[in-house]
Amino acid sequence: MRPGESAAASPVRRRLRLARGPMTIGEPAPSIEPRLATGEPYRPDTIADGGSAFGLIVRAASVRGLHKRFVGGPRQDDLCLATHPASSTLIAAVADGVSAAPRSDVGAALAVRYAAAAVARQLDGEDPVDWPDVFEQAAWALVTEARRVGDDPSVFATTLLVATVCVAAPAPEDAVAVQVAAVGDSPAFRLRSRHYDPLVDSRPSEDGLIGGGVAALPRDARELMVGSGTLEPGSALLLCTDGVALPLAGGEGDLARALARELATPPDVVDFARLLDFSRSTYDDDRTLIAVWRPRER
Numbered sequence: 001m002r003p004g005e006s007a008a009a010s011p012v013r014r015r016l017r018l019a020r021g022p023m024t025i026g027e028p029a030p031s032i033e034p035r036l037a038t039g040e041p042y043r044p045d046t047i048a049d050g051g052s053a054f055g056l057i058v059r060a061a062s063v064r065g066l067h068k069r070f071v072g073g074p075r076q077d078d079l080c081l082a083t084h085p086a087s088s089t090l091i092a093a094v095a096d097g098v099s100a101a102p103r104s105d106v107g108a109a110l111a112v113r114y115a116a117a118a119v120a121r122q123l124d125g126e127d128p129v130d131w132p133d134v135f136e137q138a139a140w141a142l143v144t145e146a147r148r149v150g151d152d153p154s155v156f157a158t159t160l161l162v163a164t165v166c167v168a169a170p171a172p173e174d175a176v177a178v179q180v181a182a183v184g185d186s187p188a189f190r191l192r193s194r195h196y197d198p199l200v201d202s203r204p205s206e207d208g209l210i211g212g213g214v215a216a217l218p219r220d221a222r223e224l225m226v227g228s229g230t231l232e233p234g235s236a237l238l239l240c241t242d243g244v245a246l247p248l249a250g251g252e253g254d255l256a257r258a259l260a261r262e263l264a265t266p267p268d269v270v271d272f273a274r275l276l277d278f279s280r281s282t283y284d285d286d287r288t289l290i291a292v293w294r295p296r297e298r
């Protein structure tokens with residue numbers, strides 16, 4: 001304080017109060033301080049992204065599950081966003097690394113990026129997306145990495161879900177065309193009027209294990225499910241891993257109602273990630289969600 005200056009004139013500094021803690025759904029999960037992930041390459045606990053493209057609004061987040069946070073394991077989910085300006089197409093991909101596969105975190109990261117790049121190259125040719133080729137290229141990326149490090153390709157096993165949202169493609173009224181393709185149990189939904197309509201029938205079961213029927217790359221690249229639909233103004237496309245899909249409970253559970261309410265309009269990017277980091281006992285898997293909105297005209 002300068003001589004002669006009144007103490008009352010000094011600014012009062014107050015600590016900014018921020019929202020604390022995850023949204024609780026039903027019985028909460030234990031609260032822990034996460035351990036930093038071990039291993040190479042380092043995988044951050046949480047990633048969050050979002051923005052707009054071609055009149056669409058996008059939010060994306062991937063968070064590490066409670067079990068991995070407790071033991072210091074890497075997040076085995078991943079996601080990728082890309083745009084193809086020439087065709088006014090948004091490309092989105094999510095992957096869920098198989099828990100029993102030691103390097104599935106790397107597999108998930110490779111799969112989403114190689115798949116998005118393969119879709120973009122095909123769109124350069126102005127041809128319809130060849131989904132089998134996209135998934136073969138993603139699978140081959142895992143095989144190539146396995147050969148590079150001298151390991152079996154199965155250690156990189158991962159599911160893969162890829163979607164295109166094309167604003168320029170013919171669609172009724174103000175809707176836009178959506179295509180989705182999946183190997184494994186990472187599902188895609190259209191959220192409309194608080195109802196979840198599956199676009200590919202890849203929803204997981206509570207006891208879904210890689211040895212018990214869940215398809216995964218690189219082994220099952222040909223076990224491809226393909227779907228299509230439209231995204232109308234006010235609706236949202238949801239691409240998720242089973243860490244989100246299982247507690248959604250077919251659109252009838254507490255989480256489904258909470259997400260439908262909170263995703264009626266696009267939240268802030270950080271709020272979107274916080275929403276995904278909900279607390280619910282017995283659900284401790286990684287969670288990844290990409291949401292794409294076709295906003296209503298103002």
